[in-house]
Amino acid sequence: MEHANVFKPSISRIRIVKNDKLSIDVPLICIQCEVPACVHVCPVNALSRDEETGIVKLDMDKCINCSLCVIKCPYHGVFKTPSGVTVKCDLCDGDPKCVKYCPTGALQYLEISPEIEVKRGKSKEKFLKLLREYCLEKAALRIAGVGGE
Amino acid sequence: MTSKSIYIEPVNEKLARNYIGGSGFAARILYDMLKPGIDPFSPENVIVIATGPLTGTLWPTAGRYMMASKSPLTGIWGESHAGGHFGPELKYAGFDYLIITGRSEKPTYIYLNDGRIEFRKAEHIWGLNTHEATDVIKEETDPNAHIACIGQAGENLVKFASVISDYHRAHGRIGIGAIWGSKKLKAIAVKGDGEVEVADHERFIELVEDAHERVLKHPQARDLARYGTPLLVGYKQSIGELPTKNHWTGIFNEARDLTAEVLKEKFWVRDRACFSCRVQCKKVYTIKEGPYAGIVSEGPEYEAIYSFGSNLGNSNFPSIFYANYLCNLYGLDVISTGCVIAFLTECIERGVIGRDEVEGMDLRWGNHEAFIELIHKIARREGIGDLLAEGAKRASEKIGKGSEYYAIHVKGLEVSGQDGRTHRSIGLSHAVASRGADHLRGLVTVDQLGYEEVAAKRWGSDKLPDICNPYSERWKALAVKTTEDVYAIRDMLIVCWYTVSWPPIYWLEDFAKILPAVTGEEMFGKVGELLRIGERVVNLERCFNVREGITRKDDRLPRRFIEEPMPEGPGKGQRVNLELMLDEYYELRGWDKETGIPRKEMLERLGLIKETKDLERMGKLPA
Numbered sequence: 001m002e003h004a005n006v007f008k009p010s011i012s013r014i015r016i017v018k019n020d021k022l023s024i025d026v027p028l029i030c031i032q033c034e035v036p037a038c039v040h041v042c043p044v045n046a047l048s049r050d051e052e053t054g055i056v057k058l059d060m061d062k063c064i065n066c067s068l069c070v071i072k073c074p075y076h077g078v079f080k081t082p083s084g085v086t087v088k089c090d091l092c093d094g095d096p097k098c099v100k101y102c103p104t105g106a107l108q109y110l111e112i113s114p115e116i117e118v119k120r121g122k123s124k125e126k127f128l129k130l131l132r133e134y135c136l137e138k139a140a141l142r143i144a145g146v147g148g149e
Numbered sequence: 150m151t152s153k154s155i156y157i158e159p160v161n162e163k164l165a166r167n168y169i170g171g172s173g174f175a176a177r178i179l180y181d182m183l184k185p186g187i188d189p190f191s192p193e194n195v196i197v198i199a200t201g202p203l204t205g206t207l208w209p210t211a212g213r214y215m216m217a218s219k220s221p222l223t224g225i226w227g228e229s230h231a232g233g234h235f236g237p238e239l240k241y242a243g244f245d246y247l248i249i250t251g252r253s254e255k256p257t258y259i260y261l262n263d264g265r266i267e268f269r270k271a272e273h274i275w276g277l278n279t280h281e282a283t284d285v286i287k288e289e290t291d292p293n294a295h296i297a298c299i300g301q302a303g304e305n306l307v308k309f310a311s312v313i314s315d316y317h318r319a320h321g322r323i324g325i326g327a328i329w330g331s332k333k334l335k336a337i338a339v340k341g342d343g344e345v346e347v348a349d350h351e352r353f354i355e356l357v358e359d360a361h362e363r364v365l366k367h368p369q370a371r372d373l374a375r376y377g378t379p380l381l382v383g384y385k386q387s388i389g390e391l392p393t394k395n396h397w398t399g400i401f402n403e404a405r406d407l408t409a410e411v412l413k414e415k416f417w418v419r420d421r422a423c424f425s426c427r428v429q430c431k432k433v434y435t436i437k438e439g440p441y442a443g444i445v446s447e448g449p450e451y452e453a454i455y456s457f458g459s460n461l462g463n464s465n466f467p468s469i470f471y472a473n474y475l476c477n478l479y480g481l482d483v484i485s486t487g488c489v490i491a492f493l494t495e496c497i498e499r500g501v502i503g504r505d506e507v508e509g510m511d512l513r514w515g516n517h518e519a520f521i522e523l524i525h526k527i528a529r530r531e532g533i534g535d536l537l538a539e540g541a542k543r544a545s546e547k548i549g550k551g552s553e554y555y556a557i558h559v560k561g562l563e564v565s566g567q568d569g570r571t572h573r574s575i576g577l578s579h580a581v582a583s584r585g586a587d588h589l590r591g592l593v594t595v596d597q598l599g600y601e602e603v604a605a606k607r608w609g610s611d612k613l614p615d616i617c618n619p620y621s622e623r624w625k626a627l628a629v630k631t632t633e634d635v636y637a638i639r640d641m642l643i644v645c646w647y648t649v650s651w652p653p654i655y656w657l658e659d660f661a662k663i664l665p666a667v668t669g670e671e672m673f674g675k676v677g678e679l680l681r682i683g684e685r686v687v688n689l690e691r692c693f694n695v696r697e698g699i700t701r702k703d704d705r706l707p708r709r710f711i712e713e714p715m716p717e718g719p720g721k722g723q724r725v726n727l728e729l730m731l732d733e734y735y736e737l738r739g740w741d742k743e744t745g746i747p748r749k750e751m752l753e754r755l756g757l758i759k760e761t762k763d764l765e766r767m768g769k770l771p772a
Contacts, residue, residue, distance in 0.1 A: 004344075005346075005350045006344040006345065006346045006350075007205055007206050007207060007344060007345040007346070007347075008241070008342075008343065008344035008345070009237075009241065010241065010341075010342035010343070010344075011344075017293070018293075020315040020316045020317065021280060021283070021284070021316045022445055023317070023418075023419065023421055023433040023445060023446070023447055025421065082342040101207070101361065103361075103365065103374070103422070103426075103427045103428075103429055104420070104429065138292055139292035139293050142291065142292055142293055143293055
């Protein structure tokens, strides 16, 4: 919503993959990796990590919408919109709206510290485990916009 | 459904101006499309599935959608709402509402995908429960599609069958699932990548942020977030209104085993929420030991805990959890299912029916094994389950022998987890609500829960303290009337019962701010105009019912609430003086006191001209 002034989850930069039967919800969002797979795979250097802020940024002028980053991101944190544009979280330039709306504190925006880094690592593992264990990979890829028929 | 044809049209502007969305749309459409007196299971019956202008936006609790039809259980106006994510997805797929007519020859499901509508064969999933069917359809359509479907109960035309969306969210009441079954409609799957745009985004977001803040800061909304609706168990017990043993009393001696705190400690796994909800009242539980061990599932809500717990004299939570789960699998309304079992159990306990007449089941208060067995029989319409599948009213009429007294229903709809004896306004509300004994159309909460400031603001401080005295009939007609009109608006928007009805966070003035921002229609900014629209829809639903033969004589309560004083607890000795409240209510509504039918002047004031003429032609319009 923040980037488009409409309510449209299909262009959102944070999405949720669900197994409603077992009541499992896994958020899909860029976790701003230190060694990002998306940056590594980008053929035109449209993705880069800002060493100062840690934000992994996508330069829309350079992006050729090849979807490699969408496929390669292990956390399914890069998305295609229905019109084929690649989008990812930019932390709303330091004021993330998702955190503002989160009712439970599941989403938090914190200064990095060694403890937080450990916590973040655990969350990452937990997400990957949930995606694998509950067979959500296919659904997650569909949500990210690259899972065809 | 008959010819598998599709017709898509833009929303009619006049309809939107006069009826906003949701229940309003459904009332207008069903009144116009249905001939009075039709058999609810005939192809002439119509299903409306509607969202509202707030559905799919960021307004807190804007994840709901509704279905309406002529009810097979009551033969009158029937509507049922559910939360989750289906409603918003319907809008993202490009549809505000659906009208389903006719009857398919063979089982069918519908797939709505970004503006496209497809009829698909469903023979291979006919006979599957809701979870199995949803699994298959996800596989055949999209793993992220949202799916509403019926289980075996809907297929077998159980008169209180539900529609279940996304495994756990239920359109429970009035038997909408049986209507799907009669049309051979197994499911609707929806997937959409579209958008919802509001008229004034900036203004809307300002109001939404404030709305979210208010939920976040409200102490009772926080309690609800923490415990969910089971929170009500302990509270209802403390005021002596936890319906127990077929609404015989309001005190359940073992209620302590079913309180929200106990559930949280022993069975809780995690919280979930419907789309865009700040409350997250959905609780996921699991059972670790015993015969029901191993299942992880959402629910049960307060109403299921009352209907399979206290109302059956049963304090075994795992069995209540399992009964709720089973009802969702079969697609059965948890309230009506529990109530028909309570009806039969009381008939046996009191000797109206012999113990040898119920197929060897040991039906007595608290014996949950027998209750579970009966749920299977009802869903499959086996043996005595076939009789109970008709609802308490019809079952008791067939049994006779005075069993009618123990059929706790209004207009054929089994009574929800309240009792007019200890809360007079719900007594009136159960009696007059458009779909029968209903806790969602007009349940006043501020009187019973002592929100005196709120009551003073709504009805004037001169009405205090009587209006907040739950044991007094005084001012209750006024409270119920206003509440029905405002809840009608709530159900047109569509937003959740929670945060409007309880805790009382948003009211008309909030809707008058948000609606112009969403729709661009400044007329919705006037509280008076909104009230008139609410009143219009309440009257339109009443006209629908009057056409079906409803009059004052049907606006009744089970005799138990009128004749049998509450036997114990804080409300000991209380009973309902319904006639007194009815007189006042009709007066305020502009309905004829004798017949309970809307008067010409009232209908004309609300712009219901066609209805005036219809009632006149039928010879029903009061002189």
